[in-house]
Amino acid sequence: MQRISVIGSGTMGNGIAHVFAQYGFDVALVDIRETALTQSLETIANNLDRQIKKGIIAIADKENILSRITTHTDVGAGVHAADLVVEAATENEQVKRSLFEQLDKYCPKQTILASNTSSISITKIAAATQRPDRVVGMHFMNPVPLMKLVEVINGYSTSADTTNKVLALSKQLDKVPVKVNDYPGFVANRILMPMINEAIYAIYEGIADVEAVDTVMKLGMAHPMGPLQLADFIGLDVCLSILQVLHNGFGNPKYAPCPLLANMVAAGKLGKKSGQGFYTY
Structure with missing residues (x-):
């Protein structure tokens, strides 16, 4: 080829x-x-x-x-x-x-x-x-x-x-x-997106602020980028779409997108590409 x-x-x-x-x-x-x-x-x-x-x-x-x-x-x-x-x-x-x-x-x-x-x-x-x-x-x-x-x-x-x-x-x-x-999310996003979703839930439920959540994952889990910053780079609309595919495909509530994510997308806060997500660009 x-x-x-x-x-x-x-x-x-x-x-x-x-x-x-x-x-x-x-x-x-x-x-x-x-x-x-x-x-x-x-x-x-x-x-x-x-x-x-x-x-x-x-x-x-x-x-x-x-x-x-x-x-x-x-x-x-x-x-x-x-x-x-x-x-x-x-x-x-x-x-x-x-x-x-x-x-x-x-x-x-x-x-x-x-x-x-x-x-x-x-x-x-x-x-x-x-x-x-x-x-x-x-x-x-x-x-x-x-x-x-x-x-x-x-x-x-x-x-x-x-x-x-x-x-x-x-x-x-x-x-x-x-x-x-060929199953919903394949491997990469079947594992990654629930982690990102859980990080968003931590914000939604007031457990910690954005920088705290990302710092825990970077310094505690050796991730090069925190899940919320990564979500901004992927695009929050893309994250929402993938979670919806997982939720619809498996019918399991553990894949349900966090309401905060849905609201941010509805408000046009899509991450880096829109200039505003969990961080400002």
């Missing part, structure tokens, strides 16, 4: 495009907004500059990497020759199912369709296509250029050949892939 299409040029999408281009793949970055694509390329260029300063890549590598990325506002044009498509659109099941239905029509029959979803069922996404055996989860961690983990998620019908190809491809990106099965 050499030709990669990435759908969505937000934080995850531009990071995924960056990494594939850095490791020699030809990348088509697709978004419906031209302004988003322009901003995405600027972000990638800035992140490459950081890698140059850290000695990760050479100065001459920057232009070579950027030259491997083309941008498209038309989905069909962006994926018609892809060996692999990685979808990194908004974390919404209906949006993803609609998008995969389109991808199934536009892509060659042999193309593997991957979703960067952090919690939504790969099986449900694959059901919108005529190639469920070639649909897989490829859940990168943020920030993509720095984080080693990739959760490779098997849907109910994902073939062993598809899974093995994506595992091997992840290793080509100098990532550490972990194969998991």
